Amino acid sequence: MTTRVFFVAAAMGASLRQARFDDGRSIGNGGAAQARSAAGTLPSAARVLVPPSVRCRETAAALGLDAxxxxxxxxxxxxxxxxxTLDEVGTAEPEAVSRWLADPESAPHGGESVRDLCGRVAxxxxxxxxxxxxxxAVVEPEIVRAAVVHALDMPVTAFWRLDVAPLTATELSGRAGRWNVRLGHPLARPDAG
Structure with a gap:
């Protein structure tokens, strides 16, 4: 049996525009409008999931999903x-940020390391x-990165080299532990231009 997992990256909001670590802020009117314009473009699913973050829950709702x-x-x-913001932390703790970005096992912020995140998603x-x-699943970009790292059996050091744009879809399909990946296509109606 083939398993299919369709990840949708959450809509843009002020926090993402500012490169701010999740602060529970809304996606705002602009992000919600973009998500609403993509409603109806997603494939049907047996399960629709969302993490507890405000951005993801609001994106799912704007897409018309009951998650x-x-x-x-x-x-x-x-x-x-x-x-x-990343700039604020980089100014206050430049060595910690450098270590965090270079070493997937590092968690100078006291939270989760990138390696731990990748393990959780795997x-x-x-x-x-x-x-x-x-x-x-409507998720944060780092969840998509971690899923792709796992699916393609990439080294965890590749995590930061994967860009995930808002309101794009990444599909994993596979069986017997082997995944194929369709990366980052935008959510848009065929007649949208």
Whole structure:
């Protein structure tokens, strides 16, 4: 049996524009409008999931999705950096940021390391493998990165080299522990231009 997992990256909001670590802010009117314009473009799914973050829940709602909360798909826990911008943290703690970006085992913020995040997402993908029907999940970009790293058996050091744009879809399909990846296509209606 082929397993299909369809990840949708959450809509743009002020926090993402500012390169701010998740602070619980809304996607705002602009992000919601973009998501609403993509409503109806997603494939049907047996399961629709969303992590507890405001951005993901609001994106799912704007896409017209009735999603169940899946805490395993929560974004990277950045501990005491939550709510701060990357520039703010980089100015205050340049060595810590450099270490964090270079070493997937590092967690100078007191939260979760990139390696731990990748392991958590890999565990979730292993659990969902073999389920009937498509799983659709509206998630933070780092969850998509971690899923692709696992699916393609990439080194965890590749994590930061994967760009995930807002309101794009990445599809994983596979069986017997082997995944194929269709990367980052935008959500848009065929007649949208």
């Amino acid at each position: 169940a909360v899946a805490t395993q798909l929560a974004g990277l826990d950045v501990g005491r950096w939550r709510g701060r 565990g979730w993908l292993t659990a969902v493998a073999g389920t009937d029907g498509r799983t659709l």
